[in-house]
Amino acid sequence: MGSMSAEPLKVLIVGAGFGGLTAAIECRKKGFDVILFEGNKSRRQLGDIISFGSNSGRIFRSWPGVEEKLDPICHHSDGLDFRTYDDEFLCRQTWGAEADWGKRFNGHRGEIHEVCWNHAIEVGVDIRLGCKVQEYFETETEAGVVVNDERIVGDVVLAGDGVRSLARTIVLGFEDKPKSSGYAVYRAWMPTDGLKKNPSTAWLANPEKDLHVGWLGPDVHFLVATLQKGTACSWVLTHKDEADVEESWSAPGYVDEAIKAIPDWAPICHDIIRATPEGALVDWKLVFRDPLPTWISPKRRIALIGDAAHPFLPTSIQGASQSMEDGVTAAVCLELAGKENVPEAIRAYEKIRYPRVLATQRTGVTNRDAWHKADFDYVRKNPESVKLPRMDWVLNFDCETHAYDVYNETVESLRADPNWKPDTTL
Ligand SMILES: Cc1cc2nc3c(=O)[nH]c(=O)nc-3n(C[C@H](O)[C@H](O)[C@H](O)COP(=O)(O)OP(=O)(O)OC[C@H]3O[C@@H](n4cnc5c(N)ncnc54)[C@H](O)[C@@H]3O)c2cc1C
Structure with missing residues (x-):
C-alpha cells in the first residue's frame, strides 16, 4: 500500500472546528496538500468550557509546543465534589486511578481553539476564512467544493461542517432533522468578581487551587468549575426542557430563568447564578439526532467528520474528543491507502470509527440518566453511585496506533464484503 504517485494527495477540509483543524494538522503531518475552508470571516469560537479526555489529550501532546500553551489556560483540579441539590456532600471523585491513561485538558473553547489554530498555521495548513462552502461534488476520480462561486477540486473532501452540516445532505441523499432531547443547558463563562463579593461563594475563587463541584437533583445537574488562578468560573445547568428544537450557542440566557429551573435548591446555587454578569449566559437547547446510516458519500470521496457525522450529548463529555479522533484516523487511512486508493x-475510515463512536454516544444517554433519573433516597444511602463512569476503552485509547494496527484487516474485510454498512443501533 501507499502512493506511487509523485503528486501529493490534495485534501479539502471544510470547517475549522476541532474536527477540521485536527484533520488538517494530521494531513499536513503526512505531507498532503491541505486547504481548510471556514465559513466565518475571522477565527471566532463561541462557547464556554469544553472538555478533552485523555484520548484526545494525547493528540494535543503529539503536536509540538501545544501542551505547554494549553497548561496555563486549562482547569487542573484533582477531583470533582458531588453534593445534593440541598447541599449535602455526597462524595469526591478523583482521577488518580486514570493517571496512566494520559492527560485531560478542560478549558475555554475559544482559548483552546486558538492554540490549535496557531499550530495548524505553523505546520502549513492553508486556512481560508470567509469561505462558506455552497456545494459539494464528486466523481469517480475527484471530489470538490464550490466556494464563493468557484469550483475547487481535490482528491478527497473531509467535511467537518458541524451539526448543521450541508455535506450530510449529499452523503445521505436527504436532509436529516434534529429532535428535541427533552433537555436544555444554561451555560456561563465569567470572571469571578461577583463570586468574590459574596461570602457564600467567595471560597470558589481560590487563587491557589482550581475547584470543581457538581450539585445534583431530580432531572437537573449543576456543575461549577473555577480555573486560571481563581479568576475564571464556568458553570452549566442541565435541565428538562421540551420547548423547541432550535439549537443555538448564541441564544441568550437569563439569570432569573435559570434560577426558576431550580427553585428549591440550596441558596449557594442561586448565589452562583446571580453572580453571572448579563451577557455571560447562554441557553442551549440540546438536540438529538439518530445515528446516520452512513458517513461517506456514494463515490467514497467525501467523508463526514466530527459533529457533522455524529453529534454528542454533552453528558458523554466526548464530542470534541471524538471529532479529533476522526481527523487523526482519516489521515492515517489516506496515508496508508495512497492517492490511487482514496475510496x-x-x-476503512468509516468502518474503523463507526462502532467506537456509536458506543461512546451511548454513554451520553446512560450518564445523563444516571444523574437525572436518580432516586435521591437511594443516592443519599449510596453516594458513590453518582460518580461518573470512567471507561478505559474510551479514555485509555490511542486512535492513531489503532488505525495503523487495524487498517489492513479492515480493508481486507471490506473487499470481502463490499456491501458492509454500519450497525446504527444506539
Ligand atoms: C458555536 C459552538 C460552541 C460550542 N461550544 C461548546 C462548548 O462550550 N463546550 C462543549 O463541550 N462543546 C461546545 N460545542 C460543541 C463542540 O465544539 C463540538 O461538539 C466539537 O468540538 C465538534 O467539533 P466539529 O469540528 O465537528 O464541529 P464545530 O465545532 O461545530 O465546527 C464546525 C465548523 O464548520 C464551519 N462551517 C459550517 N458550515 C460551513 C460551510 N458550509 N462552509 C465552511 N465552513 C462551515 C463552522 O463555522 C465551524 O467553524 C460548541 C459547538 C458550537 C458550534
Missing part, C-alpha cells in the same frame, strides 16, 4: 481509505 478504500474512506470506507
Whole structure:
C-alpha cells in the first residue's frame, strides 16, 4: 500500500472546528496538500468550557509546543465534589486511578481553539476564512467544493461542517432533522468578581487551587468549575426542557430563568447564578439526532467528520474528543491507502470509527440518566453511585496506533464484503 504517485494527495477540509483543524494538522503531518475552508470571516469560537479526555489529550501532546500553551489556560483540579441539590456532600471523585491513561485538558473553547489554530498555521495548513462552502461534488476520480462561486477540486473532501452540516445532505441523499432531547443547558463563562463579593461563594475563587463541584437533583445537574488562578468560573445547568428544537450557542440566557429551573435548591446555587454578569449566559437547547446510516458519500470521496457525522450529548463529555479522533484516523487511512486508493481509505475510515463512536454516544444517554433519573433516597444511602463512569476503552485509547494496527484487516474485510454498512443501533 501507499502512493506511487509523485503528486501529493490534495485534501479539502471544510470547517475549522476541532474536527477540521485536527484533520488538517494530521494531513499536513503526512505531507498532503491541505486547504481548510471556514465559513466565518475571522477565527471566532463561541462557547464556554469544553472538555478533552485523555484520548484526545494525547493528540494535543503529539503536536509540538501545544501542551505547554494549553497548561496555563486549562482547569487542573484533582477531583470533582458531588453534593445534593440541598447541599449535602455526597462524595469526591478523583482521577488518580486514570493517571496512566494520559492527560485531560478542560478549558475555554475559544482559548483552546486558538492554540490549535496557531499550530495548524505553523505546520502549513492553508486556512481560508470567509469561505462558506455552497456545494459539494464528486466523481469517480475527484471530489470538490464550490466556494464563493468557484469550483475547487481535490482528491478527497473531509467535511467537518458541524451539526448543521450541508455535506450530510449529499452523503445521505436527504436532509436529516434534529429532535428535541427533552433537555436544555444554561451555560456561563465569567470572571469571578461577583463570586468574590459574596461570602457564600467567595471560597470558589481560590487563587491557589482550581475547584470543581457538581450539585445534583431530580432531572437537573449543576456543575461549577473555577480555573486560571481563581479568576475564571464556568458553570452549566442541565435541565428538562421540551420547548423547541432550535439549537443555538448564541441564544441568550437569563439569570432569573435559570434560577426558576431550580427553585428549591440550596441558596449557594442561586448565589452562583446571580453572580453571572448579563451577557455571560447562554441557553442551549440540546438536540438529538439518530445515528446516520452512513458517513461517506456514494463515490467514497467525501467523508463526514466530527459533529457533522455524529453529534454528542454533552453528558458523554466526548464530542470534541471524538471529532479529533476522526481527523487523526482519516489521515492515517489516506496515508496508508495512497492517492490511487482514496475510496478504500474512506470506507476503512468509516468502518474503523463507526462502532467506537456509536458506543461512546451511548454513554451520553446512560450518564445523563444516571444523574437525572436518580432516586435521591437511594443516592443519599449510596453516594458513590453518582460518580461518573470512567471507561478505559474510551479514555485509555490511542486512535492513531489503532488505525495503523487495524487498517489492513479492515480493508481486507471490506473487499470481502463490499456491501458492509454500519450497525446504527444506539
Ligand atoms: C458555536 C459552538 C460552541 C460550542 N461550544 C461548546 C462548548 O462550550 N463546550 C462543549 O463541550 N462543546 C461546545 N460545542 C460543541 C463542540 O465544539 C463540538 O461538539 C466539537 O468540538 C465538534 O467539533 P466539529 O469540528 O465537528 O464541529 P464545530 O465545532 O461545530 O465546527 C464546525 C465548523 O464548520 C464551519 N462551517 C459550517 N458550515 C460551513 C460551510 N458550509 N462552509 C465552511 N465552513 C462551515 C463552522 O463555522 C465551524 O467553524 C460548541 C459547538 C458550537 C458550534
